[in-house]
Amino acid sequence: MIKTTLTRILKSGWQSFWRNYWLSTATVAVMTLALMVVAGLSIFNVMTQEVVSILEGKVDVSVYFHNDAEEAKIIQVKEELQELDEVKSIEYISKEDALAQFQERHKDDPMILQSLQELDQNPLEASLNVKANFASQYESLANYLSQDRFQGIIDKINYKQNKEIISRLNRMTASIQKTGWGISLVLALLAVLVSFNTVRLTMFNWRDEISVMRLVGAGNWFIRGPFLVEGIIYGIVAGAITLILLFPILYILTPKVSSFLPGINLIEFYQANFLQYSVLIIGVGVIIGGVSSLIAVRRYLKA
Amino acid sequence: MIIYQNVSKIYDGCVALEGVNTEIKPQEFVSIAGPSGSGKSTFLKLLIGEEKPTKGKVFLDKQNVHLIKDKDLPKLRRKIGMVFQDFRLLSDRTAYENVAFAMEVGGSTNKEIEQDVPQLLELVGLGSKVNQFPHQLSGGEKQRVAIARALIHRPSVILADEPTGNLDLLNSWDIIRLLLKINELGTTIVLATHDREIINNLSRRVVTFDKGRIIRDEEKGRYIF
Numbered sequence: 001m002i003k004t005t006l007t008r009i010l011k012s013g014w015q016s017f018w019r020n021y022w023l024s025t026a027t028v029a030v031m032t033l034a035l036m037v038v039a040g041l042s043i044f045n046v047m048t049q050e051v052v053s054i055l056e057g058k059v060d061v062s063v064y065f066h067n068d069a070e071e072a073k074i075i076q077v078k079e080e081l082q083e084l085d086e087v088k089s090i091e092y093i094s095k096e097d098a099l100a101q102f103q104e105r106h107k108d109d110p111m112i113l114q115s116l117q118e119l120d121q122n123p124l125e126a127s128l129n130v131k132a133n134f135a136s137q138y139e140s141l142a143n144y145l146s147q148d149r150f151q152g153i154i155d156k157i158n159y160k161q162n163k164e165i166i167s168r169l170n171r172m173t174a175s176i177q178k179t180g181w182g183i184s185l186v187l188a189l190l191a192v193l194v195s196f197n198t199v200r201l202t203m204f205n206w207r208d209e210i211s212v213m214r215l216v217g218a219g220n221w222f223i224r225g226p227f228l229v230e231g232i233i234y235g236i237v238a239g240a241i242t243l244i245l246l247f248p249i250l251y252i253l254t255p256k257v258s259s260f261l262p263g264i265n266l267i268e269f270y271q272a273n274f275l276q277y278s279v280l281i282i283g284v285g286v287i288i289g290g291v292s293s294l295i296a297v298r299r300y301l302k303a
Numbered sequence: 304m305i306i307y308q309n310v311s312k313i314y315d316g317c318v319a320l321e322g323v324n325t326e327i328k329p330q331e332f333v334s335i336a337g338p339s340g341s342g343k344s345t346f347l348k349l350l351i352g353e354e355k356p357t358k359g360k361v362f363l364d365k366q367n368v369h370l371i372k373d374k375d376l377p378k379l380r381r382k383i384g385m386v387f388q389d390f391r392l393l394s395d396r397t398a399y400e401n402v403a404f405a406m407e408v409g410g411s412t413n414k415e416i417e418q419d420v421p422q423l424l425e426l427v428g429l430g431s432k433v434n435q436f437p438h439q440l441s442g443g444e445k446q447r448v449a450i451a452r453a454l455i456h457r458p459s460v461i462l463a464d465e466p467t468g469n470l471d472l473l474n475s476w477d478i479i480r481l482l483l484k485i486n487e488l489g490t491t492i493v494l495a496t497h498d499r500e501i502i503n504n505l506s507r508r509v510v511t512f513d514k515g516r517i518i519r520d521e522e523k524g525r526y527i528f
């Protein structure tokens with residue numbers, strides 16, 4: 001009995017979707033646009049986080065040591081720093097490494113190499129390249145290294161030079177994420193409202209049919225059920241179209257985005273997270289479609 | 304079987320029925336006559352629970368219709384067949400599906416539906432057009448579908464509200480003859496109409512309304528306006 005009723009409701013909803021294909025197409029189109037917005041925004045947000053973390057990875061603080069500082073002391077400082085929570089990684093560059101890097105960098109410039117030869121000792125200082133977990137932590141790292149007990153061996157900390165970049169990055173990170181989510185929420189809400197209204201208008205067409213159904217003795221679930229099914233079908237179809245359309249769209253966008261944000265590959269990211277996106281997009285579609293049709297029908301079920 | 308006891312209906316200030324007392328016996332064929340606005344439709348709506356009386360009681364098979372809970376109204380409506388001037392078919396379903404729908408909501412099995420629907424469509428004379436949609440059918444044919452649908456629960460009463468209002472003379476008589484045939488098979492018929500021709504040629508009981516009151520009730524009555 002329940003199984004028969006369920007089959008009838010499913011069949012009835014499907015028929016209504018299929019037989020009114022013009023209306024269904026229009027509704028699905030609007031919902032697809034809305035879901036595109038949702039998908040686009042969620043990809044955008046994940047990508048900004050990615051960009052921020054790439055940029056953060058590029059920033060570091062270099063600590064230069066006096067030429068007479070003993071290597072053992074430098075290693076000691078390094079080990080001390082490694083204990084700190086803020087520190088992500090430390091690279092030790094000895095005087096010899098620094099010289100080698102310098103020569104490598106200027107290998108096409110005989111003048112400089114020549115003058116370097118003329119010095120009787122290596123003029124380059126040993127250094128530690130310190131990376132923090134977050135851009136906001138460089139300030140406190142720099143303060144830590146400015147303590148008196150390090151003054152004897154540390155020549156300079158280049159945090160001052162980087163300070164401007166680092167704090168700008170800090171501000172940018174925070175504001176991108178804040179406005180990104182803000183805009184996303186507003187746009188997503190608009191998209192949801194628009195498709196909600198479209199589904200409601202579609203169902204509005206059926207108000208006469210609903211009164212007929214009531215007159216021939218249809219119970220509330222027999223009326224609501226097919227509309228609910230129809231709304232859910234809108235959501236599933238619009239979701240599937242969105243998921244498919246994202247492939248060519250991202251395929252076109254990927255080279256453009258990659259050209260000014262190296263390391264960001266949209267289409268690869270989408271492919272890797274396709275399952276999550278399927279659940280998200282189809283889920284949102286089903287909820288919008290289902291809830292709006294239930295609300296639409298509720299009005300005509302009263303009295 | 305149907306009893307109206309001192310029934311009045313007032314739609315915010317507008318009196319539609321006033322002090323209506325009448326009784327309809329099983330297997331009767333009763334015409335409700337009267338000019339437009341005299342309260343015929345309201346009289347029928349009270350019986351299916353679509354409207355509630357402002358005063359008085361309406362009984363169907365000893366049951367006070369207006370004490371029936373909302374959730375039990377569908378059951379009542381399956382006991383009564385309704386036919387309207389504007390047919391009220393589901394526009395995106397075929398003739399067959401329109402009739403089948405009324406059975407589906409009542410929980411009939413697929414087997415019962417496959418058996419009864421073609422039979423009923425045959426009975427109302429629509430055998431060859433079962434798979435047409437309403438917009439592919441003439442007014443008379445649409446009304447036949449509506450009558451077939453009204454019969455699906457083997458109701459004890461059929462209420463017909465101006466069923467011929469949108470039909471030409473020939474089709475009107477076809478529909479009236481169909482209702483007479485259904486009446487002969489044992490179903491009570493309440494026919495609301497302001498069609499003089501039909502009433503005068505029926506020679507059945509006529510209850511005449513004017514301004515919400517019953518002004519005449521005669522066996523083999525005539526239209527008096």
Ligand SMILES: Nc1ncnc2c1ncn2[C@@H]1O[C@H](COP(=O)(O)OP(=O)(O)O)[C@@H](O)[C@H]1O
Pocket residue numbers: 314315317318319337338339340341342343344345346
């Ligand atoms: N839903 C309603 N709201 C307000 N007035 C109504 C409503 N339905 C009917 N009426 C009024 O009640 C009176 C009787 O109407 P009705 O029963 O439809 O008459 P008939 O079917 O004989 O034409 C009319 O004056 C009509 O305007």
Ligand SMILES: [Mg+2]
Pocket residue numbers: 340343344345464465
């Ligand atoms: Mg009327």
